[in-house]
Amino acid sequence: MRALVWEGPRRVMIREQAMPSPGPGEVLVRVAFAGICGSELSAYLGHNALRVPPLVMGHEFAGEVVALGDSARGHNPALREGTQVTVNPLSSCGHCLYCQRGDNHLCASRQLVGAHRAGGYAEYVVAPATQALPLPEGMSLATGALTEPVAVAVRVGEMAGDLGGETTLVAGAGPIGLLVLQALQQRGARRVFVSDLAPERRAMAEALGGETLDPRAVDVVRTVREATDGLGVALTVDAVGVAATRAQTIAATRNGGTVILSGLHEETGVIPAADAIRREITLRGSFAYTPANFADALGRLARGAMRLDPWVVQADLSEGGFWLDRLVDAPGAEAKVLLVP
Ligand SMILES: [Zn+2]
Numbered sequence: 001m002r003a004l005v006w007e008g009p010r011r012v013m014i015r016e017q018a019m020p021s022p023g024p025g026e027v028l029v030r031v032a033f034a035g036i037c038g039s040e041l042s043a044y045l046g047h048n049a050l051r052v053p054p055l056v057m058g059h060e061f062a063g064e065v066v067a068l069g070d071s072a073r074g075h076n077p078a079l080r081e082g083t084q085v086t087v088n089p090l091s092s093c094g095h096c097l098y099c100q101r102g103d104n105h106l107c108a109s110r111q112l113v114g115a116h117r118a119g120g121y122a123e124y125v126v127a128p129a130t131q132a133l134p135l136p137e138g139m140s141l142a143t144g145a146l147t148e149p150v151a152v153a154v155r156v157g158e159m160a161g162d163l164g165g166e167t168t169l170v171a172g173a174g175p176i177g178l179l180v181l182q183a184l185q186q187r188g189a190r191r192v193f194v195s196d197l198a199p200e201r202r203a204m205a206e207a208l209g210g211e212t213l214d215p216r217a218v219d220v221v222r223t224v225r226e227a228t229d230g231l232g233v234a235l236t237v238d239a240v241g242v243a244a245t246r247a248q249t250i251a252a253t254r255n256g257g258t259v260i261l262s263g264l265h266e267e268t269g270v271i272p273a274a275d276a277i278r279r280e281i282t283l284r285g286s287f288a289y290t291p292a293n294f295a296d297a298l299g300r301l302a303r304g305a306m307r308l309d310p311w312v313v314q315a316d317l318s319e320g321g322f323w324l325d326r327l328v329d330a331p332g333a334e335a336k337v338l339l340v341p
């Protein structure tokens, strides 16, 4: 089969590989679409300790079950050959403290398809049967492949809680920022400011009902403070994760408000800790999604409640290197690139 193999910083190649075969409790999925994620861009550059080359990345995918390993149906009776599925790529032990309370994403032995094992940038991928979710009636495979990033935003929305009538700020209008914007609207936010350097990305946020800010042209913190009687917003989300956006989201948050840190661009960095302390700002990390968030995300896509259309681009797997470079160097008017093996 054909696979896009990441072989080192800024180096991917199409390689012929042996077909994988599903072990006990696993399924073989013929990949229809596999999205490129921001975390894979940093990995592509060699900035991600989790991913070691050579590796077939790809953890946002949908496809068709073409073979079932021993007892796979015992683990997931909904599956048979031909079932169209999306895969929750984050699997866990299932019995530790975190798994028992539904926080499987915090499990110490969690594993990600496309990082710990070969992922969806290939014609076929093997995944645990328990992690495969049949697509709802009528959902396209291309839409199904968006479930993973939508689940990330659903998690942020869950942490944000009820935002009835509040004003909020999202730093970053990449795919996660655009989906978080929608998740905050669904939580009742009256206004969502969205900041991003790229005009194409601001245009997408605007089309989704965000009020956009160009950090090079306006003072983001001052603008959102002016919009909130000088107080600052109740909730901010950093969907970028660099020192500037971490500082900005803290400064833009009102006393006693909450900052949700989602973007992982920089591992460490200086934040204005004393300001957060003196103004009793709550800083919350948000990582990935629970299994419940993942199922919720699939439901929202089915209802048309979350979208990245019309900014989803489909490209042949062999163009993966081109798109990885482009998304790193000069992201344009595409919110999500789906590779087609
Ligand atoms: Zn992702």
Ligand SMILES: [Zn+2]
Binding pocket: 092, 093, 094, 095, 096, 097, 098, 099, 104, 107, 108, 109
């Ligand atoms: Zn566990």
